[in-house]
Amino acid sequence: DQQVKQNSPSLSVQEGRISILNCDYTNSMFDYFLWYKKYPAEGPTFLISISSIKDKNEDGRFTVFLNKSAKHLSLHIVPSQPGDSAVYFCAASRNQFYFGTGTSLTVIP
Amino acid sequence: DARVTQTPRHKVTEMGQEVTMRCQPILGHNTVFWYRQTMMQGLELLAYFRNRAPLDDSGMPKDRFSAEMPDATLATLKIQPSEPRDSAVYFCASGLVLGTGANVLTFGAGSRLTVL
16 A cells, blocks of 8 residues: 555656646655655665655755645755756655655756 | 665576675664665565664565565575566665654665566
8 A cells, every 4th residue: 555655657847947746645644754866777865855843845946845734745846957857756754764656857958 | 975885786587596685784874674666666665674673574575585684784685586576676775763753764776686
């Protein structure tokens, strides 16, 4: 049973525009949420995270939003750059880490 | 630059053969995870250890998979016998997990397994 879901397998965005990646989770006990970025033939690398006590965390071009009532988080990338093209995994944790199926982002120059 | 080291990076084997994948976690990390990347399941949790003790291996097919952590510097994932459906990329990740809260995992580069 998938506790973390990313319903969009892929997303294409024009360079300079905003990319919005979405993630839903089922367990209200999760207390920490993360986004990882993965390039081909490499392991996922940590991008940004948010605690369940917050609703927004920003780091440069990346912002993560958390809506606990909807059990939904999103990652905004603005402006999007071609180097952002990768697979993005969201994860939720409480001792253990549960990952979504990933969204492949393509930023078109 | 601390990193998680996985070997082998690539493995091609024939059905029925034993496969062992190894992981060296980051020194000082107390938790090690094994994940398998598949198209349908994304990053699928296979097993994880805390302070070398197995906490959850419910994601592993018990009849053919086994995971161990013989010491703090080595975690192993073994498949015996291997089957074509085991073909995937296997990731090891480690972290310093102190209760709940702000914990981050660091992943290795993965072991790509192909079973013919």
